[in-house]
Amino acid sequence: MAVNVIKERWTSKVAEMKLGPNEIKIGGESTLPFLHFEGEMPHRPVTALEVIDMEPEDYPDMLKEPFASVLNDPVAWAKKVVEYGADMVALRLMSAHPDWKNASADEVAATARAVADAIDVPLIVIGCGVEEKDGEILPVVAEKLEGKKCLIGCVTQANYKSVTAAANGYGHCVIASTPLDINLCKQLNILINEMGLPLDRVAFDPLVGALGYGIEYAYSIMERARTGALTGDKTLATPVVCFVGQEAWKAKEAKDPDAAEWGPQGDRAILWETTTATTFAIAGGTIFIMRHPESIKRFNAFIDEAMKSNAY
Amino acid sequence: MGLTGLEIFKQLPKKNCKECGQPTCLAFAMQLAAGKASLDACPYVSDAAREALDSASAPPVALIKIGAGEKLLELGNETVLFRHDKRFEHPSGIAIQVNDNEDVKAKVEKINKLVFDRVGQTHEVNLVAVNNASGDAAKFAEAVKTAQENTQYPLLLIADAAAMEKGLEVAGANKPVVYAADANNYEAMVNLAKKYEAPLVVKGNDLNSLAELVEKVMALGYKNLILDSGSRELAKVIADQTQIRRQALKLFRPFGYPTIAFANNDDAIIESLNASTYVAKYAGIVVMNSAEAEHILPVITLRLNVYTDPQKPIAVESKIYELLNPGPDAPVLITTNFSLSYFCVAGDTEGARQPAYVIPVDTDGISVLTAWAAGKFTPETIADTVKNLGVMDKVNHKKIIIPGGVAVLSGKTAELTGLEVIVGPRESAGLPSFFKQRWNQ
Numbered sequence: 033m034a035v036n037v038i039k040e041r042w043t044s045k046v047a048e049m050k051l052g053p054n055e056i057k058i059g060g061e062s063t064l065p066f067l068h069f070e071g072e073m074p075h076r077p078v079t080a081l082e083v084i085d086m087e088p089e090d091y092p093d094m095l096k097e098p099f100a101s102v103l104n105d106p107v108a109w110a111k112k113v114v115e116y117g118a119d120m121v122a123l124r125l126m127s128a129h130p131d132w133k134n135a136s137a138d139e140v141a142a143t144a145r146a147v148a149d150a151i152d153v154p155l156i157v158i159g160c161g162v163e164e165k166d167g168e169i170l171p172v173v174a175e176k177l178e179g180k181k182c183l184i185g186c187v188t189q190a191n192y193k194s195v196t197a198a199a200n201g202y203g204h205c206v207i208a209s210t211p212l213d214i215n216l217c218k219q220l221n222i223l224i225n226e227m228g229l230p231l232d233r234v235a236f237d238p239l240v241g242a243l244g245y246g247i248e249y250a251y252s253i254m255e256r257a258r259t260g261a262l263t264g265d266k267t268l269a270t271p272v273v274c275f276v277g278q279e280a281w282k283a284k285e286a287k288d289p290d291a292a293e294w295g296p297q298g299d300r301a302i303l304w305e306t307t308t309a310t311t312f313a314i315a316g317g318t319i320f321i322m323r324h325p326e327s328i329k330r331f332n333a334f335i336d337e338a339m340k341s342n343a344y
Numbered sequence: 345m346g347l348t349g350l351e352i353f354k355q356l357p358k359k360n361c362k363e364c365g366q367p368t369c370l371a372f373a374m375q376l377a378a379g380k381a382s383l384d385a386c387p388y389v390s391d392a393a394r395e396a397l398d399s400a401s402a403p404p405v406a407l408i409k410i411g412a413g414e415k416l417l418e419l420g421n422e423t424v425l426f427r428h429d430k431r432f433e434h435p436s437g438i439a440i441q442v443n444d445n446e447d448v449k450a451k452v453e454k455i456n457k458l459v460f461d462r463v464g465q466t467h468e469v470n471l472v473a474v475n476n477a478s479g480d481a482a483k484f485a486e487a488v489k490t491a492q493e494n495t496q497y498p499l500l501l502i503a504d505a506a507a508m509e510k511g512l513e514v515a516g517a518n519k520p521v522v523y524a525a526d527a528n529n530y531e532a533m534v535n536l537a538k539k540y541e542a543p544l545v546v547k548g549n550d551l552n553s554l555a556e557l558v559e560k561v562m563a564l565g566y567k568n569l570i571l572d573s574g575s576r577e578l579a580k581v582i583a584d585q586t587q588i589r590r591q592a593l594k595l596f597r598p599f600g601y602p603t604i605a606f607a608n609n610d611d612a613i614i615e616s617l618n619a620s621t622y623v624a625k626y627a628g629i630v631v632m633n634s635a636e637a638e639h640i641l642p643v644i645t646l647r648l649n650v651y652t653d654p655q656k657p658i659a660v661e662s663k664i665y666e667l668l669n670p671g672p673d674a675p676v677l678i679t680t681n682f683s684l685s686y687f688c689v690a691g692d693t694e695g696a697r698q699p700a701y702v703i704p705v706d707t708d709g710i711s712v713l714t715a716w717a718a719g720k721f722t723p724e725t726i727a728d729t730v731k732n733l734g735v736m737d738k739v740n741h742k743k744i745i746i747p748g749g750v751a752v753l754s755g756k757t758a759e760l761t762g763l764e765v766i767v768g769p770r771e772s773a774g775l776p777s778f779f780k781q782r783w784n785q
Contacts, residue, residue, distance in 0.1 A: 241687075246683075
C-alpha cells in the first residue's frame, strides 16, 4: 500500500545572512531541520571555535590542551582555530570586563582588527557580557572592523541602540540576545530592525542551556521560531546562534576529570558539548559557537550525515 | 485527530442513565472526546456504536507494554509533533544490545550499572536486546536465559523465526519485544508473538512496504506492534520517524504504533549522537551497542530533558546544597526550587570556583520573578526555609544573598531572619563578578 508522504507547504523561509569578507552564506532554510524531502536547506549549519583575548581562567585542562601554546595570543589562537577546521572564529573580548583587565574600547578593537586581518574566515566578535561596557566597546570595535562583515554581539535590550547603529554603519551583522522567551526575542528583533538594520543582518541568541541544564527550553524556542519563520513571521526568521561551548563546559559532566561513575572524561566531555550542539541543530540552530576542536569535528561528521538526501 | 464530543454523542444511547458516573450522555461524550473517560463505562452502548467509536477514539499512537513486573516499559499514546504543543508522553526506551556470541553475563552486568542519579531521581536504560549473531538457535536460547537470569530489564529478542521460537520458550512469559516480522516470515512471527502476547516489531524496507506489512499483520488479528521502517542512515531515520509520527497523528492506522530506531555504530560517539537524535525525533525504542556510562549518560540526560512536560516546571528538592565542600565562611545563596534557577545558580557558582551553600526555597518549581509575583517567594517563605533547614548553623557569619530581581524583599527578610540580607546579581551569570567584588574582598 502506497503511503501518501505528508509534506508541509511552508509559505516562507529563514533569512539568508552573508558573513565575512568572502560573504559566506548561512540560513535560508525553507523547511524544518533536515527534512530535505519537503524543502531546501541551502546551507549547512556552521561552527565557530572561541578565542578569548586573555588567558582564560575557567578552562579545564582538557580544553586548554589543544590550544596550549596560544592561550596568551589571540591572533595565534585564531589561526589555530582555522587550522582545526572551524568555519568561523568567535573572539570573546573578556579583557574588557571590569572584573578582569577592564581593557578600553581602543585596546580590544585593536585586538579584534589584528585577529580579523590574520584569518580569511568570518569573524564573530563577542563582548565581555557586561551590557553597559559592551555598549561602549562594540561600536568602536565595529568601526575598527569596517569591511570585515563580522557578526557582533551580544546586543540586548539595554545596549542595542549604540551597537546596532555602529553595526549598520560599518556593514556588520548583530547577535540579538534575549533570555529564553520567544516574545522578547521578536521584540528585540523589531527594535533593532526599526533602527534601520535589515533583519537579514540579525541573528538571535535565545541564551541556550546545555544538555542536562535546561536544554529543552531553547530547544522548544528554536522549534517554535522555525515554525514561525516558515509560516511568514519575519521577526522570527533570523538565523539562530547557539553558545554551546560556553554552556556545555560549565557542566560537571564535561569538566570533571574524576567523576568515575560517568566514565572517562574524554568521550564524555566531547559528547556533552557535541550532543548539546546536534540537539540544537535538529531544532533549528544555525551558528554553533563551540570550544573543543574534537567537538566541531564530531559535529561536522553528524551534519554530513544529516545533510544527505532523504527524498521519498 | 479524534472525534468531537458531539460526533461521539450521536453514537451513544442517549438514555442519560448516569450509570457511567456522568450527569448526561452529552457530558460523557465530552469526557470521551477529552480522553478522560473510557467507553467501557457505558453499559448500554450498542456493539455497532462501540466498534465505530473504538476505532475512531483509539489514540493516534497505540499504547504498547513491554516486559512484566517492576521494569515494565510503556510506549505510545503520543499526541503531538512538537513537545511545546503539549508534551511527549512516554520517554523512549533505551535498549543496549548484547550478541549471543560474546560474554552475555558480563555485558548484562555492565548494562545493569547504567543507572544515574539526577537531582534525586533515578534514570536508567530500559531494555536488554539479545541478538542472535551466532545464527545458532540453541546458543541464542542460552544467551536469552543468561540475560533473563541476570537482569530485571525486559528483553528485546533479535532472531529469525526458528531461533525466536527457542528464545521465547525461555523468556516469552515476560513479554519481550519480538524482532522482527518481515515480508518473508511474518506469519510465523505473528503466531509466536500471539502465543506469548508479546509486542512484535514489523519491519519494512521503506514506508510503503512497512505500511503494507502492518496491514497484513493487522489482518491476522495482531495489534501489539512496534514499527521499523528499515532505515539506518541518520537523514533517512529523521525523515521516516517524522513521517510515521505525522501519519499517525492524521490517523493513518498502519502507522499508529510506537517505533524502533537502531543507532548501533562501531564508533561509540556517532552511536551516542544518533541515539540522542532519535530520542528527540520520536523513536519509541532506541538500540545501542555501547554499555559505557560516558556514551549512555548524554542520551539518558537528553531524554529526561526532552520528555519533561513543558507545562510543568521541574522542581529540585528544597534542601541545603553544598557546592565544592563549603566551609563556615562560604556564602549562603537563596534561590527558588525551579530546577533551571537552581542549575543556573549552582553552575555559575561552581564555574567561579566559589564554595557555597545554595538554598532553593520551595516555590512549587516556579522561577524567581514568577514565584515572587505569585506570592510564593516572599520574606516569610525565605525566612522559614532558612530556619527550617538550619543552614546558618553551618556558617560563621550572618549573611544571606538573595537574587537581584527580588531586591525589594531584602528589608523584610532581614527583619524576619535577623540576618544581613545582601542583594545579589539579577542573573546568575553575574555571580562570578559578584563573588569577586562583594564577597571575597
